[in-house]
Amino acid sequence: MSALTWIAIASLAAWAWLLLGQGWFWRTDVRLPPYRAEGEGPWPTVAVVVPARDEAEVLPMSLPSLLEQDYPGQAVVFLVDDGSSDGTADRARALADDSKGLPLVIASPGEPEPGWTGKLWAVRHGIELARAQVEPEYLLLTDADIAHEPDSLRALVCAARAADLDLVSQMARLRVHTAWERLIVPAFVYFFAQLYPFRWVNRPGARAAAAAGGCVLLRTEAAERARVPESIRQSVIDDVALARAVKRAGRPAAERAGAGRGSVAAGRGRRAGGGRIWLGLAERVDSVRPYPHLRELWQMVARSAYAQLRHNPLLLLGTVLGLAVIYLAPPVAVCVGALQGERTTWLVGAVTWAVLAGSYLPMLRYYRQPAWLAPLLPLIALLYLLMTVDSAVQHYRGRGAAWKGRTYTRPEAAP
Incomplete structure (x- = not known):
């Protein structure tokens, strides 16, 4: 099997773990319980x-x-x-x-x-x-x-x-x-x-x-x-x-x-x-x-993405590799497998792509969005990967964590 096939298999294994071992993150049923309209007093300030x-x-x-x-x-x-x-x-x-x-x-x-x-x-x-x-x-x-x-x-x-x-x-x-x-x-x-x-x-x-x-x-x-x-x-x-x-x-x-x-x-x-x-x-x-535009959404994510990684280049590298294997490898395996006639590569990539798209459906239903957006999750993950890299670039340029005219330094660098 080719290296791409093994990467696709690793992606499928990662998704099996994510779906079953990551706190059922893909489910959207964690909501406030119904409350009683009466009998809850005295009410706190x-x-x-x-x-x-x-x-x-x-x-x-x-x-x-x-x-x-x-x-x-x-x-x-x-x-x-x-x-x-x-x-x-x-x-x-x-x-x-x-x-x-x-x-x-x-x-x-x-x-x-x-x-x-x-x-x-x-x-x-x-x-x-x-x-x-x-x-x-x-x-x-x-x-x-x-x-x-x-x-x-x-x-x-x-x-x-x-x-x-x-x-x-x-x-x-x-x-x-x-x-x-x-x-x-x-x-x-x-x-x-x-x-x-x-x-x-x-x-x-x-x-x-x-x-x-x-x-x-x-x-x-x-x-x-x-x-x-x-x-x-x-x-x-x-x-x-x-x-x-x-x-x-x-x-x-x-x-x-x-x-x-x-x-x-x-x-x-x-x-x-x-x-x-x-x-x-x-x-x-x-x-x-x-x-309304990609620019505002990009800034929303990029202003804090590298802070989420504690401004650590190794964590950034691991995040980029992780996103590539988990989200980008499946569609790449489907395309390359179809073009080169590698049936196993195509099949593993297609199954993994279907699994990750299925995990996204509950969130799309919560937001009342059409199901056809689910297969686009790898493309969306690519955008988030680029936003995260841009967040690191802006940080090292001294423009990281900027919001409404203010730019914040790393915590350890703050007075």
Whole structure:
């Protein structure tokens, strides 16, 4: 057999392991459980913290959904204007004046101190304001481009209390209106789930930890134990860093022994002793940020891809080789096998291509996209490979992790 045939066989073996041994990452059934509409009181106080930098365009589609939350307890929205130049704060005030819902507090912390990313600097200021004004039991950290259904906050709080969770996060459904969004966006969530399988993240005692920064409900006590956001102030991928900090911080022994009696899930959490987190796909939380062209989607991925690899050239090389073997080898084997009449090469490549395409179908259904996009997954993986390489190139040129006029250095290089 040719070398390409052996590579195709290695790809098929890798897919067998991924499908069966990587936390069932391809399934899309990890969702918030249904909640009871009545009988959940008394309701805890919640502070909604929204960092916003140059978000005047998307605020009319997102901020009213927060102000109009149907939440029985006390809740206050804190929008932190992170040095915007487009009138974000004025737009927020106008939207609040038109709303009769939750109160809105607008603040600006000024430019971030050295060693802080702008978003986490804004989050820090919002949490400090919340603690000073309302003493919240929970913090809802949500991005300015995220729209929530009216019962979103209620559902998050119910889930956190029912399972005694320190952190509940939902991966907001991203926008898929343009052709490039339909091609790139579902794969973004697919690859994220492959890297951080939701079932592993949600398993008490497991090392896996991740969150989706657009929608995170965080117990205030857990934030204090984990020293959030100070402990992650340099993180570019702040949502994953937040989940790791909460899980690592754990809980006091007395709280672990007494919380959640009668709950099997809580019992497992007591044995494990770590902070309890949950991550799943959202049904009623959506991102309204448009990515009309490939350029915007490319920047979204490239700005943090090399940071995900810890700025390590060896990890970058391994990632490129891994993507090539797992995603690119099957269609190459099909084409070369067909042209050269190598039946075994063609057959192994075709089977592997069918397997990887089938693993993508549940995510396409979740995003309500046609099934014919599934065989294009190798092409999409090639685009992500190029984005990752470009992320490394931009990093070494001093332009890595750039977002809305700011560029962040490697954590160890920050003051």
